[in-house]
Amino acid sequence: MTIEHAVAEADARIRREPELAHTEHLVVEHGGRAVAAYAYGRRAVDEPGDIFSVTKSVLSTLVGCAVSDGRLELDATVGELLAPMVPEGARRTTVRHLLTMTGGTDPSGDWDIDAVMRLSAGWTRTLLTAPRLAPPGTRFRYDNGASHVLAACLARVLDEDLEEYAGRRLFGPLGIARAHWPRDPAGLPYGFGHLRLSALDLVALGRLWSTGGIAADGRRLFDAAYAAEATRPHTAGGPPESAGYGYLWWVTEMAGHTAFFAGGYAGQHVVVVPDLGLVTVTTGAEAALRPGRRPALCVIPGIVAAASAHA
Template sequence: MTVDEAVAVADARIRKESCFSHTEHLVVMHGNRRVAEHAYGRRAVDEPGDIFSVTKSVLSTLVGSAVLDGRFRLEATVGELLGRSVPEAVKQVSMRHLLTMTGGADPSGEYDIDAVMALPGGWVDTLLSAPRLSAPGAQFRYDNGAAHVLAACLVRALGEDPEVYAARRLFAPLGITRWHWPRDPDALPYGFGHLQLSPLDLLALGRLWLAGGTAPGGRRLFTAEYAADATRVHSAGGPPECTGYGFLWWVTEMAGHATYFAGGYAGQHVVVVPSLDLVTVTTGAEAALGANWRPALDVVHGIVAAAARGELSADDC
C-alpha cells in the first residue's frame, strides 16, 4: 500500500466510523508533497481553532528560540527567574524540569488547571504553592501548571511578552498571520493550552521541527542540538498519551521509526517522523465528542506504516 492509498483508507475511516465523527481535519505532508488536506466540518484548513495542549509544544519551540538568542538557560531555576517570593521547595526546580514535567508538583485537586482557571487571579502563585510529591527530576507527572509556570519564567527571561516574541521570532518566519492566545487574569498568555492556530499552521510547526529548527528561507529558529534534546525520551511519560516524554513533546516509535508528536485534547495531534520526512496533522472539535470517541491519531499509524514500506521498497531497489 502506498502513502496515497493509506491516506485514502484513513480518510474513509474518519468519514465512516462514528468514533472519529468529531474529527475536523487530516493534513499529511510526505517529503515536499502535500498528500492530503481534508476538512470534515465547516472550519477550513487555514482557519484557526483551539489546539489545546499542542500549545505546550509551541511553548517548547519558543524556549528553543530564546535559548538560541542567548536569552534563556535550561539550567536556570524558578527561584532565579521569579524571585524571592517563590516557595523554598520550588526554588531549585529548573527550566529543564518544567519542560520535562518532572518538577515534582502535585497537579491535582485545587492545583489542577481547571480549578486554577476558576480563580480571579494569582494563577502562577497558586501553582507555585502546590505541594511537592517528589524531588525535581525524579518522576514524570503530566502537569499543565508546569507549562504555565514555564511561560511566566519565559516572560522574566525575555523581558517581553511571549506573544510579542512569538509573533516576531516564530509566527512571522513560518508565515502564520492569524492566531488567538488567551491570557490569565494577570495578562500572562496560557502556557498549557488553548492557543488558536490553523491546521496549516500546525503543519508548518511540524515541518520546522522536521527541519531541525530551520524555517523556510533558511532562517534558524532553534538549534539542531535543542531539537534533538527536546525530542528524545527524558522519562517514560504517562497519561494521557502513555508514551515517552521530551521537552513538551511526546516521544515514541511508529512502524519501527523514531517519532515524536504534540498532543491535545479532543484529537489534536502533530506527528513528526524525521526518517520518513513525514508530518501529519489531525484535529477534532470538542463540542462534537461522542461517548466512544477516539483521536484520529489512530489512523495515522497506517499512514506511517505505508511510508515505512515505501522507504524499504526504495532501499531494496
C-alpha cells in the first residue's frame, strides 16, 4: 500500500468513525513532501488553535535553543536559577528533572494546574511549595506545574522576554507568524499548555525535530546531541500517553520504527518518525469531545507502515 492510500484510509476512518468525530485536522508530510492536509471542521490548517500540552514540546525546543546559545545548563538547579523564592525541598531539582518530569513533586490538590490557575498571583511560587513524593530523578509523574517552573527557569536566564525569544529563535526561522502564548499573572508564558499554533505550524515543528534541529533554510536551531537526548526514553513514562518519556516528548515505536511525539488534550498529536522522514499532525476540537472518544493518533501507525514499505 502506498502512503497516499494509507492516508486516504485514515481520512475515511476519521470521517466514518464516531469516536473520531472531534478530529479537526490530519496533516502528513513525508520526505519533505506534503502528502495531505485535511480540515474536518471550520478551522483551516493554517489557523491557530489551542495545542494544549503540545506546548511542553515547544518549551523543550526552546530549552534546546537556550542550551545551544550557552544560556542554560541542564544540570543547573532550580535553587540556583530561581533564588530566593525556592524553598529548601525544591532547591536540588534540576532542569533535566523538570524536562523528564522526574522532579518528584505532588501535582495534585492545591498544586494541580487548574487550582493554581485560579490564583490571582504567585503561580510559580505556589508550584515550588508542592510536597515532595520522591527524590528528584527517581520517578516519572506527569506534572503540568513542573513545566511552568521550567518556563520560569528559562525566562530567568534569558536577556529578553520568553515569547520574544521564541519568536526570534524558533517561530521566525520556522515561518510561524501567528502564535499566541497566554501568560500567568506575573507575565510568564504558560509552560504547560494553551499556546496557540496552527496544524501547519505543528508540521514545521515536527520537521525541525525530524532533522535533529536543522531548519528548512539550513540553520541549526539546537544541537544534535540535545535532539538525541530529548527523544530517547529516560523513563518508561506513564499516563496520560502510556509511552516512554524524553525531554517533554513521548517516545514509542510504530510499525517497527522508533518514533516520538508531542501530545495534548482533546487529540493534539505531532508524530515524528525520523528514519522515514515522516511527520504527522492530528488535532481535535475540545468543544466537540463526546463520551467514547479517542484521539486520531490511532490512525497514524497505518501511515507509518505504508511509509516504511516504500522506504
